[in-house]
Amino acid sequence: MKIAMVGSGYVGLVSGACFADFGHEVVCIDKDETKIQRLLHGMMPIYEPGLAELVESNVAARRLSFTTDLAEGIAGAQAIFIAVGTPSRRGDGHADLSYVYAVAQEVGEHLSNDAVIVTKSTVPVGTGDEVERILRECNPGHRFSVVSNPEFLREGAAIGDFKRPDRIVIGAEDDFGRSVMREVYRPLFLNESPILFVSRRSSELTKYAANAFLAVKITFINEMADLCEKVGGNVQDVARGIGLDNRIGSKFLHAGPGYGGSCFPKDTLALLKTAEDYDSPVRIVEAVVKVNDARKRAMGRKVVDALGGAEEARGKRVAMLGLTFKPNTDDMRDSPSIAIAQTLADAGVTVAAYDPEGMEQAQPLMPQVDMKQDPYAAIEGADAIVLVTEWDAFRALDLGRIKAIAKAPVLVDLRNVYKPEHLREAGFTYLSVGRGTSGKDNAASGEPAAETVPA
Template sequence: MKIAMIGTGYVGLVSGVCFSDFGHDVVCVDKMPEKITMLERGEVPIYEPGLDAVMARNVEAGRLTFTTDLATAVDGADAVFIAVGTPTRRGDGHADLTYVMAAAADIAHALTDYTVVVTKSTVPVGTNRKVANVIRATRADAEFDVASNPEFLREGAAIDDFMKPDRVVVGVESERAKQIMGEVYRPLFLREFPIVYTDLESAEMIKYAANAFLATKISFINEIAALCERVGADVKSVAKGMGLDGRIGNKFLHAGPGYGGSCFPKDTSALARIGQEYGVPQRITETVITVNDMTKRRMIDKVMDLCGGSVNGKTIAVLGVTFKPETDDMRDAPSLTVVPALVGGGAHVRVVDPHGRREGEVLLPGVDWVEDPYAAAEGAECLLVLTEWNQFRALDLRRLAGSMVTARIADLRNIYSREDALAAGFVEYEGVGRASISDLSAAMRDAAE
């Protein structure tokens, strides 16, 4: 099949590359000539493990090409995917559909034969019908159907998620569109991965509902973590005990500094606004957003308290600033809340991140970038773990502590234990959902009273 992918951002590029690996002929389109030139050179503009190899394999096979010429890409395509950005609109929290509607109009001008126009971007309920209206208004004679095909790609594991999905969701309204989408995903159907066919609105809602639920699990365990610190419980044990219940599961029950990234913040905000618009407030989702914001701010207090109430004049080594490991994505990362607060408080901040520097240098002014965790910790008064990269999980704690002026560690991802840190020479350890000695003492006094 011939496929055109409009947009070469994270979703568009990963999807286009993987579709070509299915054996389809794929043309990826972008309005930015410099990005297309980079891709034609074999350079991937994002960090995603394994993507460069799969892309190179399919370019060499002649199944994958890149262009700025949308009309040529759309001409004769069986399916055209819209995979452009839908950022949160400033001021009201709604998803900004400017790029989606512009793409729909451009596609309409370029249509030559029957085509399925597929929305891959995450969009509010009703957007696919608006896309259809834009195409009809632009080209009354166009022969097409629209389909909703939301993505469920985890950054850092996107190739596996596309090739071995939990499910593929396809919203269609005609048998012809369903057949074409079935051919697009035929390799997955043959391997018996679930393909859920539904109506347009349900497909759009599935994406928001799924992400809001996962965000809810994260905010829930972070609230429980705060309570664990006060009562003397360990949130890792609590999460393990919860997760062994088959009705709950253990995923997304890892306490930390809050969620970030390109999906959860944007999608929870959009779902909350959709609920308000239709007069059905999404109170749980609204609370999840509030709790996540509070969690990020609570992390600032943790570091401040660990440093005696002030970071002014102190050197702080920060390990990791991307919102999660195995990605270079900084969007809504907890570091964008925590690090500026430390800099604003007068701290000298050194940052090390395997892939976060390119975006981080723009988003985190006033910090020093180093390439090595041990160099970052040299002469520091606090070591702060913000992203749990594998490179940070097996550091020589004794070496780190020995190089610091005051060996304190704020382990906001709980990758080390208090016992190991103190045994290695750290004088203070602060995790998330793990009571400190002072917390335990307070909890015991409260219980006794």
């Protein structure tokens, strides 16, 4: 089957490469000529483990190609995916659908055969109706079906998620759309991946509901972490205790500095706006958005407190390890590191930072931060170190070397990567998230949130 993927960003490129690997003929289309030229030369516009190799092998097999010419790219395609961005619209938080509608218009003007037009972009309820209206207005002469097929890819694990999905959600209104989509995903039948056919509007809402629910889980465990610090509990034990309940599950119960990235922040906002438009408020999600925004600044204040408080912190230096919102990506969108760095700057603290993949993306967003070539260069002379992103490269740092080059052995671990007893034995002042300072839990675990032990 020939598939056209309009949009060669994160979703479009990963999806296109994986479809090609299934054996389909895939053309990825993008208006950004520089991006297409880079792809033609094997240069990836994003960092995603395994993606470069997947693209290279399928280009070599002539199953994957790239173009800026939409008319040429969609010619003869039985499935045309719309995979362009839907960022939060400036000023009101609604999803900006201008790119989606522009693609629908152009596809309608150039469509020359029967095809299924698939919205892969994350879009609010009712977007498919408008896409269908645009297409019918532009091109009443061909049979087509508009289908919703949201993606559920985790950055850093997107290829595995695409090839071994928990589920495939397809919102289709007719047999033509359903039959073509069955053929698109036929290779996954071998993996017995569940395919859920629903209405188009249900599919559109499913994507937002899924991301909002995961954001709720993250925010809930972060609030439990704050409570643990007050009462002397250990949030990791609490998370295990509730996560072993099959009704709850263990995923997304890792306390940290708050969620970020390309999906959760914009999708929760878009869901709130949809609920507002339909006079059906989602109060839980409203609270989640507020709590998460406040948490990022609170983590910055946690570092200021580790420096001795607002008065003592001014003029000191902090090493920030990790900038991207999660490991194994270069994505800086709404990363907690941005708010943390700004909070430190507002307190008069200078920041040096290192991230294995994200510094090029981070520099324009935090020009006040001094980017370094490795973690130890960032740590040298630091009054405190804050671990923001749990890259594997930060899991086994040379503590002896850090003590020798840092001005003070203070580590604020916002991802709970290290065991407190190991840091205490190494002579560090160690602060983590949600591992309390008093009570029976603390006595059992031996995990004070902050303790200085002489070397």
